[in-house]
Amino acid sequence: MSRAFLALLLRDLRLAARLGGGGGMAVFFFLVVIAIVPLGVGPDRPLLASLAPGMLWVALLLAALLTLDRLFQADYEDGSLDLLSTGPLPLELVAVAKALAHWIVTGLPLVVSAPLLGVLLNLPSAAALPLTLAMLIGTPALSFLGSVGAALTVGIRRGGLLASLLVLPFYIPVLIFGVGAAAAASGGFEGEAGRQAFLLLGAVTLASFAVGPLAAAAALRANLR
Amino acid sequence: MAGMSSLSAAQRFHAYANPARFMALSSRLVAPLGMLSALVIAAGLWFALVASPPDYQQGETVRIMYVHVPSAWLAMFGYSVMAVASAVALIFRHPLADVAAKSAAPIGAAFTFLALVTGSLWGRPMWGTWWEWGDARLVSMLILLFLYLGYMALWATIEEPVRAARAAAVLALVGSINLPVIRYSVDWWNTLHQPASVFRMDGPTIASSMLLPLGLMALGFTVLFVTLLLVRMRAEIMRRRVRNLRLARAASGAGA
Amino acid sequence: MTTSDLRLSARDLACERGGRLVFESLEFDVAAGEALVLTGPNGSGKSSLLRQIAGLLEIGRGQIELTGGDPERALGEQAHYLGHLDALKPSMSVLETIRFWALYLGGSAAAAQAALDDMALGDLADLPVAYLSAGQRRRLALARLAAVPRPLWLLDEPTVALDQASVGRLRAFMAAHLAGGGIIVAATHLDLGLGTAKSLRLGAEEMA
Numbered sequence: 240m241s242r243a244f245l246a247l248l249l250r251d252l253r254l255a256a257r258l259g260g261g262g263g264m265a266v267f268f269f270l271v272v273i274a275i276v277p278l279g280v281g282p283d284r285p286l287l288a289s290l291a292p293g294m295l296w297v298a299l300l301l302a303a304l305l306t307l308d309r310l311f312q313a314d315y316e317d318g319s320l321d322l323l324s325t326g327p328l329p330l331e332l333v334a335v336a337k338a339l340a341h342w343i344v345t346g347l348p349l350v351v352s353a354p355l356l357g358v359l360l361n362l363p364s365a366a367a368l369p370l371t372l373a374m375l376i377g378t379p380a381l382s383f384l385g386s387v388g389a390a391l392t393v394g395i396r397r398g399g400l401l402a403s404l405l406v407l408p409f410y411i412p413v414l415i416f417g418v419g420a421a422a423a424a425s426g427g428f429e430g431e432a433g434r435q436a437f438l439l440l441g442a443v444t445l446a447s448f449a450v451g452p453l454a455a456a457a458a459l460r461a462n463l464r
Numbered sequence: 465m466a467g468m469s470s471l472s473a474a475q476r477f478h479a480y481a482n483p484a485r486f487m488a489l490s491s492r493l494v495a496p497l498g499m500l501s502a503l504v505i506a507a508g509l510w511f512a513l514v515a516s517p518p519d520y521q522q523g524e525t526v527r528i529m530y531v532h533v534p535s536a537w538l539a540m541f542g543y544s545v546m547a548v549a550s551a552v553a554l555i556f557r558h559p560l561a562d563v564a565a566k567s568a569a570p571i572g573a574a575f576t577f578l579a580l581v582t583g584s585l586w587g588r589p590m591w592g593t594w595w596e597w598g599d600a601r602l603v604s605m606l607i608l609l610f611l612y613l614g615y616m617a618l619w620a621t622i623e624e625p626v627r628a629a630r631a632a633a634v635l636a637l638v639g640s641i642n643l644p645v646i647r648y649s650v651d652w653w654n655t656l657h658q659p660a661s662v663f664r665m666d667g668p669t670i671a672s673s674m675l676l677p678l679g680l681m682a683l684g685f686t687v688l689f690v691t692l693l694l695v696r697m698r699a700e701i702m703r704r705r706v707r708n709l710r711l712a713r714a715a716s717g718a719g720a
Numbered sequence: 721m722t723t724s725d726l727r728l729s730a731r732d733l734a735c736e737r738g739g740r741l742v743f744e745s746l747e748f749d750v751a752a753g754e755a756l757v758l759t760g761p762n763g764s765g766k767s768s769l770l771r772q773i774a775g776l777l778e779i780g781r782g783q784i785e786l787t788g789g790d791p792e793r794a795l796g797e798q799a800h801y802l803g804h805l806d807a808l809k810p811s812m813s814v815l816e817t818i819r820f821w822a823l824y825l826g827g828s829a830a831a832a833q834a835a836l837d838d839m840a841l842g843d844l845a846d847l848p849v850a851y852l853s854a855g856q857r858r859r860l861a862l863a864r865l866a867a868v869p870r871p872l873w874l875l876d877e878p879t880v881a882l883d884q885a886s887v888g889r890l891r892a893f894m895a896a897h898l899a900g901g902g903i904i905v906a907a908t909h910l911d912l913g914l915g916t917a918k919s920l921r922l923g924a925e926e927m928a
Contacts, residue, residue, distance in 0.1 A: 242823055243823065243824045243825075243826065246820055246823035246824045247824060250812075250820050250824075253812070253816070254809055254811060254812070257811040257812075258620075258811060263617075264617060267610075267613050267614075267617065270610075271610055274606055274607075274610070277597045278603075278650075278653060282596075282597030282598055282654075284593070287597075316805075317805055317806070317807055317808060317809070318803055318804070318805025318806065318807040319807040319809075321774075321776055321801060321803060321805075321807065322801065322807050322821070322825075322864075323824070324775070324776065324796070325774060325775070325776075325796040325797060325799065325800075325801055325825075326797070326824050326825050326826070327793070327797055327825070327826050328824070358584075358594045358595050359595050361593065361595070463776055464776065464777050464778045623810070623850065710847055710848075710851050711851050713844070713847065713851075714844060714847055714851040714852055714853065714856065715853070
């Protein structure tokens with residue numbers, strides 16, 4: 240069973256590397272959105288610095304959403320999903336493998352690029368590390384919660400847009416605790432609030448590990464049958 | 465040989481369009497061009513880093529300019545090459561033109577990136593920050609990078625080469641029309657926000673001692689661009705040959 | 721596969737799709753070494769029945785049972801399902817594809833290579849699937865059945881896109897599976913040349 244899990248994970252990583260779409264495109268989108276902010280609000284440096292953590296989180300959420308529609312859709316369209324569900328791996332673990340691959344391919348590159356893009360928004364250097372850490376803790380939740388939306392809309396034409404609308408409300412806790420953690424750790428709040436925000440963010444991610452695959456598998460079953 | 469001179473201009477044009485002739489000609493050109501660019505850049509760097517005085521205002525930091533300014537030129541030049549090649553590909557259906565356009569994009573993007581990095585390095589001591597939105601040139605350079613990346617993403621996404629070439633050519637041409645508008649809008653935005661006493665990267669005048677290294681570096685970078693373009697075009701042509709051979713192999717294996 | 725007491729049976733089976741009753745009170749019994757060929761017009765529910773057996777479609781009423789198989793595993797996990805779609809990724813090579821499915825479905829990498837040779841795809845192992853013709857893709861999909869031993873084969877129009885030689889190879893392949901004590905349920909318009917096959921005609925009353 241663990242062999243099947245590993246095989247599926249490696250296949251998804253390999254496919255992502257071959258197509259060059261997914262992760263690279265998400266980082267590109269992230270970059271463009273961040274670069275557009277100053278053109279909209281003006282180049283005032285203190286203003287940009289105060290906006291930076293929130294804008295980086297919002298842009299990261301949007302970039303992660305953008306890649307969700309391919310999570311199950313490609314496998315559904317070519318019939319692979321049928322066969323994946325006749326394997327020894329429960330559909331819940333199929334969802335885990337695919338969400339994990341999604342995080343490695345899109346979440347991780349987004350996290351790594353965030354502090355670099357922070358330069359464009361004059362992100363205070365003291366805030367760069369806590370922000371990156373908060374994103375590292377929070378982004379797996381984006382993939383695992385996102386897999387629910389992707390599974391719900393599998394087989395629906397133009398399901399990508401619908402998946403975004405369904406999932407965005409689920410992302411709100413990640414956004415709130417993520418920005419809170421970054422702001423607190425860079426001296427915005429008292430120490431206690433920062434610790435609390437990090438713990439809450441971790442809790443949201445752990446909860447998404449538990450709930451995401453179960454809900455995604457249930458949604459896939461409903462859509463397949 | 466007598467027949468050669470009677471070829472019309474258009475025929476000669478298409479004779480060079482033949483990939484086989486291009487491959488033969490370019491294989492002889494790559495090595496000498498590569499050496500020439502190395503020599504010129506080495507000479508340029510010597511003048512830029514050793515044999516020219518520091519700037520009275522910017523100090524030693526001015527030496528970054530000798531890499532930054534030619535890179536920015538090449539960034540624009542690369543886009544022009546791409547746009548012209550795309551136009552030729554669309555109008556004349558020239559077999560090498562879309563290969564040239566596709567090959568120029570990553571090189572142009574690399575020079576754009578180099579211009580951004582050197583601009584950022586220059587800005588650190590000058591502005592006290594790695595990035596300054598008050599400099600309209602750097603901002604335009606960033607947007608140019610987006611155009612390059614979008615163009616490359618389009619090529620990477622469409623699998624069938626003929627369709628990808630057509631779509632990418634349209635994008636490059638629309639981009640070349642849009643580029644001056646983007647540039648103007650950024651300049652306008654920039655003056656609107658009146659950046660307070662920001663050092664401009666262009667500076668009021670160029671001292672004559674700067675002209676020689678700057679010219680040498682620009683020449684060296686241009687030759688380097690041409691060399692890399694030839695190398696990439698050869699690689700692209702070979703990639704298509706491999707693709708065709710594999711398609712043929714799959715077809716021949718159909719009955720087996 | 722020495723499961724000689726293997727038996728696939730359906731009792732009072734019904735299928736409903738989109739509010740329409742596709743078929744009802746369907747019954748059949750297939751024993752080890754037997755094939756069941758489903759015939760009937762389009763829309764009579766051949767594909768739906770195969771998907772029901774594979775566990776990919778809800779069973780409205782009645783039941784499907786596989787006795788004598790592995791009691792630990794669901795019916796779908798003991799079956800190979802070959803649908804209309806080949807479940808192939810254009811950017812993966814032929815060998816990578818069959819290796820992945822062999823590992824995923826519980827076979828071995830060595831069996832994967834042998835399965836390619838069975839389907840006469842050994843020469844194309846390093847080519848990306850994108851370069852294959854429709855018939856070659858179908859053969860690659862069929863190679864899955866050879867790579868991982870499973871007692872029950874559910875085949876939906878297995879001969880689509882195959883040329884004469886490949887259909888011959890498929891016949892021999894299916895005969896070997898039956899000789900080894902397997903069961904085949906196939907929906908097809910073409911005579912599969914399985915002499916002893918039972919036949920089940922779906923949707924006959926609608927035709928009348």
